[in-house]
Amino acid sequence: MPEQSSISYTQSAQRTIRMEAAAVAALEARIGPEFSSACELLLQVRGRIIVTGMGKSGHIARKIAATLASTGSPAFFVHPGEASHGDMGMITAEDAVIALSNSGAVAEVMTLVPLLKRLGIPLVSMTGNPQSPLGKSSDVHLDTGVDTEACPLDLAPTSSTTTALVMGDALAIALLEARGFTADDFAFSHPGGTLGRQLLLKVQDVMKTGDDIPMVTEEIKLSEALLEISNKRMGMTTVVNKNGTLAGIFTDGDLRRALDTRTDINETSIGQLMSKGAKTIEADMLAAAAMHIMEENEISSLVVLDKDGTLTGVLHLKDLLHAGIA
DSSP: OOOOOOHHHHHHHHHHHHHHHHHHHHHHGGHHHHHHHHHHHHOOOSSEEEEEEEEHHHHHHHHHHHHHHHHTEEEEEHHHHHHHGGGGGGGGGGGGEEEEEESSOOHHHHHHHHHHHHTTTOEEEEEEETSSHHHSSSSSEEEESSSSOSSSSSSSSSHHHHHHHHHHHHHHHHHHHHHTTTTHHHHHOOOOHHHHHHHBHHHHHBOOOGGSSSSEEEBHHHHHHHHHHHTTTTSSSEEEESSEEEEEEEEEEHHHHHHTTTTOTTTSBBTTOSSSSOOEOOOOOHHHHHHHHHHHHHEEEEEETTTTTOOOEEHHHHHHHHOOOO
């Protein structure tokens, strides 16, 4: 095996990135009437978008199908080889097909074309040759061709698979915008993991309510308030007036200031020491928004009020962390 220096490794990587970046940049000039026609065709589909491809194109097709499905365009991948041995039954007359093949002539994909035509299924192709059998058989052809692969032998699919992937992303996002797909829709498709938690979890799902809310009245002495803070383990307590309306909040910071001034904890009421104007939030707001407010104001808790200003809960930073909002 020939020796290779760290410099040549770096140069090889940089050359690959430049070539693939140039191939992607060249795609922009090809986005025109054909791309618009593909979008219109796919938007009219009453069934599913079937994405297919062989070999490396098949791997890209799987990713495109996943992206379409998660952005509001129901889609799944069908292996062209398996389709010829039973999986063709997964495709219905209400579907549309996106077929990927850099050469536009791969046998496994071309075998499906007559069957798709017989069912009257719209066919969008992505190839590197508009005059290829697949390109000419399609209702809409999207040109993803490249001048040369990043592979120095010009053999391994590299730049061509990158352009196909980017074209698939372009289709998915154009369809997303056309459908008016929202963040809530996205969250519904991603209920698990960090994305789902950030987009679905609301303050009301994690806040402390009822007897778990640290709460004292303005008149009680600091010593009694400290017992409430200790029992509820949130490092703070809400302070309410006689009619139960929020008057303020008392935190460990307020306690430090009281101790610094040698305040008599048995004689001084909490109302004299509390901080007024506590940061508040509504229960139906996203938990991620609550996290942002805490970070922006460098605080660890928020008081939750309903639309009438009634105290309904308390949200602490540790509740958000336990819920996976970080």
